[in-house]
Amino acid sequence: MKYVGQDLPHESARLHVTGEALYTDDLVTRFPGCLHAWPVQSPHAHARVLGVDASAAEATPGFVRLLDAGDVPGEGDTGAARKDEPLFPNEACYEGQPVRWALAETEEAARLAATRVVVEWEVLPAVLGVRAAIEAESYLADEIAIRRGDVASALEGAPHRLSFELLVGGQEQLYLETQAALVDHDENGQVVVHSSTQNPTETQVIVARVLGLPRSRVTCQSLRMGGGFGGKETQANPIASVAAVGAHVTHRPVRVRLDRQRDISSTGKRHPFLGRLDVGFDDAGKLVAVDAKLFADGGYSLDLTVPIAWRALFHLDNAYLLPSCSLTARAMRTNVPSNTAFRGFGGPQGMLMIEEAMDRVARALDRSPLEVREANFYVEGDKTPYGLEVRHPERIRRVWDGVLESSEYEARRAEVDAFNAAHEHTKRGLAITPVKFGISFTTAFFNQAGALVLIYADGSVQLNHGGTEMGQGLHTKMRQIAAQELGVLLDDVRLMPTRTDKVPNTSATAASSGADLNGAAVRDACQKLRARLAEVAAAELGAAVDELSFEDACVFVASSPTRSMAFGELAQKAYLERVQLSATGYYKTPEISFDEAAGRGRPFHYFAYGAAVSEVEIDGFTGQHFVRRADILHDVGDSLSPLLDRGQIEGAFVQGMGWLTREELRRDAKGRLGTRGLSTYKIPGADDMPKDFRVALLPRATEPGVVHGSKAVGEPPLMLAISVREALRDAVAAFGDQPSGEAVELATPATPEAVWRACRAIQGR
């Protein structure tokens, strides 16, 4: 039986539905004597710690100690990109920043003690918002740039020109399982870190650094996560580090679990971006020149802001040729939590800039946005602004034309126009947008992965790989690949928890790359084992190695299937013959490189494509809106696991809808976050779904050079939700006179309030 390409439920499906699937915090009762830590958070966006009085905390029954910098045996800093994140800082740089941690026998005691710690603060001026940061010249890093041609003279010579500013809001990851870690010492003195982390190696590295130990003394395990979405790529590290320091000073297990309020208030989010664009175009709406200056709100520390800004620039073109361009980005330092990875990693913000430009160009020319987008699509032989030839640009047209047809776009365009002509206070909108998303870590050395496969002499198999499971189904895909390569049953392959003592020096499970990288490494290990086993079987069955088939836990001579032996029998035979039954696998993506100074290179192995048509309806009195129908056609190559991939596409689209239409992070003038829970921060619920939701995978889409011809799927479909924003704009425009030749302003996120304002603005002009 072939497993790759089959509809299979999640590897832990049964455990999920019986409540037996354990997450990091579920382990706590397995650690008798476990202590609990609770943060003392800054109430100010920027303030110096002048003194800490813990005497009231010390009187709390069950209180153990207040952790501070003096307890750190190694380096008291958890910054992943730069050492700019002190674990127990004496200067708080955002409201909600933990400055000390109370350690106690129970969570309740830790919580009580933390509230009783009296900190004397000297309040300092804060920089809030990206515009203020530009004003204050508050930078985290130097400007980065990608340039092609002489953009100034190209803009001068363009038949038409427009400019605009677009502010894109942030987004909280809102993984359902909050940040959690549990650290203990095992019977061998090893520091064992259980962490809800997407990046066990980095968590291990940072904990080792904080403890002043070689990495070999620290093992990190990520059993599974209740969602990650990028929010646990670097930001699990300080949580694990606090637990590690606590375990170090007390010689007891220590657990840290943030509750929702503390998680939202102390961890980073998707970066808000400000874009300033100057665009030149011809009469057909074809772009001639684009000058784009992006500013990313990085928060208080560097974290991943620079690679995120790079990815924003890499996706500023989306599916369109920018003949002459100057694209720059700057990471801005502000007094909010350090903004970090979130599905798309800057790509969505960059893409939104050019989609905004497309709509403005179309309206300036009184052309349809659809037609203007089509006029700018990449074709064979075109290169991106950073000099990479666009691989398979014809797929842009394939997904585009495919979804135009399946969604009956043309007929519905007429229906929507007719509805709008007949309704004064309710308007509908329809829009189509494309996605082209680059796959690979843009930092070349991250594009490597390892696996460790063990076959026991009874034929049962243990599979280890470097990727983490956060709900995306990576473990399921890895099992499918291993079972198929070894020709065993799926149930014969036991997927082991992701641990740094099985596969070392791994990359984060991020950049949609988990299946591409780890899958190729798993296949490599399994192919080595199969080659060794084939030698044994060939001798046993009296056939040549290349005559053998491995399938359904059986090895047989392809031309005469009765000459066969069971896989378990073969494993036993191989063991007796002293054949090694374990193998490591390894993969590195070929031909990846990027010259940051020149802004040129090949940061991606390939592109994933998709297109979506969305139809919305707006109530003009309230701005309330909903998606009537969404149609998606997405390119996942030859899907490794179609059921899982459809789930990723649906989930990403809805998450993108949330970012663009619902989820708004609000801070007051002092930088205090007002949206600290799900009652005020609105992620999509079951009722916010498109009323009619149709998702299809692009057929005949083999991607050569990727494991089993598949493509990455995690991030790209999030940006399909831009079609919802553009449909909202189309509906808002219907409240005004058309065509007007004027832009239709729409804030991001386009919450009901923002849509109501947009409707008012257009009716008033």
Add this chain to the structure above:
Amino acid sequence: MNEPRETPPGARLLSFRLNGEDLSVATADHQTLLELLRYGLDRVGTKQGCDSGECGACTVLLDGRPVLACLTLAVQVEGRDVRTVEALAEREAAALLDAFDRHDAAQCGFCTPGVLMSAEALLMDKRRVVSQGEARAALSGNLCRCTGYTKILDAVVDASEKLVEAADRTREPAS
């Protein structure tokens, strides 16, 4: 019934039925049902997602009706019947669990226990094929960040159909 434990100071003895088993446990007046289940009784299947009644991950059934364990004080369940996700595997919820498997309705799985309890309450209440709209309404208090909800709603409707089919089969006279 297990032996009553010694009651620590400031605590009281609480008796209730959990997943069909009669229990007596010590609890403090301010302890939530969620804290008691997870950290007092090691029933960690029920998840803690928001601690403030907003996400639905801790949904359990109290006398057959869905409640949020994070907003329910442990003392409120005195003498009452509590069912958690751990009970579903052992009972007639097989149709529901199978449907969740087949539709791959759980991705990260963290919201799943709460979703299942809301769905179970709906199916036990209606005892007929439910509509997508009814499923949406019943699950409107359960947030999921991974799926687009379609697989969850499809699974609930599918399970209701299977339950009706099974009930019809048992009603058919033996021939």
